[in-house]
Amino acid sequence: MKVRQALQAFDKLGLEIREGRDTLAFFRWEGQVILWTKVPHKRGELKGKLPYLVRQQLHLNESQFRELIACPMGREEYIEVLRSKGLLPSSEEG
Amino acid sequence: MILGQEGMEIMKLAEPSLEKLEEEIKGVKDFLVGELSPQVEKLARRHPLLLYSLRHPHLRLSSPIAVSLEDDGIQIIAAAYDLDVFGYGETEWEALDDLRHTIADLYFTLKDDAKALGPMPHRVWEYLSDVVEESS
Numbered sequence: 107m108k109v110r111q112a113l114q115a116f117d118k119l120g121l122e123i124r125e126g127r128d129t130l131a132f133f134r135w136e137g138q139v140i141l142w143t144k145v146p147h148k149r150g151e152l153k154g155k156l157p158y159l160v161r162q163q164l165h166l167n168e169s170q171f172r173e174l175i176a177c178p179m180g181r182e183e184y185i186e187v188l189r190s191k192g193l194l195p196s197s198e199e200g
Numbered sequence: 201m202i203l204g205q206e207g208m209e210i211m212k213l214a215e216p217s218l219e220k221l222e223e224e225i226k227g228v229k230d231f232l233v234g235e236l237s238p239q240v241e242k243l244a245r246r247h248p249l250l251l252y253s254l255r256h257p258h259l260r261l262s263s264p265i266a267v268s269l270e271d272d273g274i275q276i277i278a279a280a281y282d283l284d285v286f287g288y289g290e291t292e293w294e295a296l297d298d299l300r301h302t303i304a305d306l307y308f309t310l311k312d313d314a315k316a317l318g319p320m321p322h323r324v325w326e327y328l329s330d331v332v333e334e335s336s
Contacts (some may be wrong), residue, residue, distance in 0.1 A: 123211065124309065139310070140318040142284070144302065154274030159237040159286050195318055 107157045107175065112145045115174050120181050133164075135185060135194055141165065165191055236305040251280070254300045254332070259307060263331045267299065283324055307332050 116123065121131035121143075128144045143163035152160065160173040168185060173179040178185060188194050250264035270277045271294055278295035279286040285306055287299025310317065310325040317325055 124305070125304045127298065130305055130309070133241070135318065138316045138318045139313045139321045141320060142309075145230065146288075154272035154288075156275075156288065159277070163284060169295055170246070176256075192316065193320055195219070 107188060109149050109152055111175055112152060112157075112192050118174070121183050133188075135188070138195060140188060140193060154185045160183075161163055165193060171181075241307055245272075250301070251296065254304050255297075256300070256304045258334055258336070259304055260333050260335060262333050265303070265331060267296070269295065282327060286321070302327075303332075 110139075113129070116131045119133060121133050124130040124132065125147075128146055130142060130144045132142045133140045134141070139161060142153075143160050145156070145160065161168070164171070165188060166174060170179065185194070201204055244313045247323060249267050249269060251261070251267045252264045252295050253261060265280050266282060268277075268281065270279070275288050275290060276292050276295040277286055278292070278299040280299060280303065283306065285299065285302045287295045287297070287302055289295040289298050306324075307328055309323060310328060314325060314329075315319075
């Protein structure tokens with residue numbers, strides 16, 4: 107998996123990017139921070155365990171992560187995944 | 201030892217059980233070599249430590265943060281699972297340094313958004329704001 111593909115996926119999900127030592131990406135919903143992940147500034151491959159760690163931070167299983175990278179999953183589908191895992195505040199509806 | 205007729209019959213009866221036992225032992229051996237060894241090897245490449253400092257000019261830790269260091273074969277990963285963050289690098293020092301920066305970045309981000317945090321970030325912030333102290 108390439109860093110570029112991860113950044114495209116972040117863009118598709120509407121993650122807020124903050125450039126620091128690495129590229130930090132925050133997912134917000136209804137103005138609230140829900141989760142975060144990061145990728146290196148360096149372009150090229152996300153090596154070793156990094157794709158796994160990014161997937162873990164996005165709270166996606168392997169097939170959902172593949173769908174995200176391959177395109178079928180968008181922000182709305184992602185919100186449903188997070189909602190099913192209880193990661194979105196229950197008091198409000200998205 | 202010379203077996204009598206009775207002994208021979210007992211041996212004959214025991215033969216299938218011995219074959220079964222042999223098969224079971226082979227199964228256990230295959231499991232140990234094929235399944236368990238890689239897991240043990242994986243665990244051996246991971247070790248826990250406590251992070252006592254963020255090496256940041258304005259942030260200090262009042263309590264250490266639990267970190268897991270792991271060699272994934274390509275790089276070293278330093279993960280703080282309580283905070284849901286990780287760092288990486290070619291050496292343990294680089295991975296820990298990257299993790300320290302990420303924790304500091306996360307601290308300031310969550311601080312800015314302290315009133316707008318979802319369930320998981322809220323729990324992380326409660327912990328992080330408890331172990332991190334700001335100095336001027």
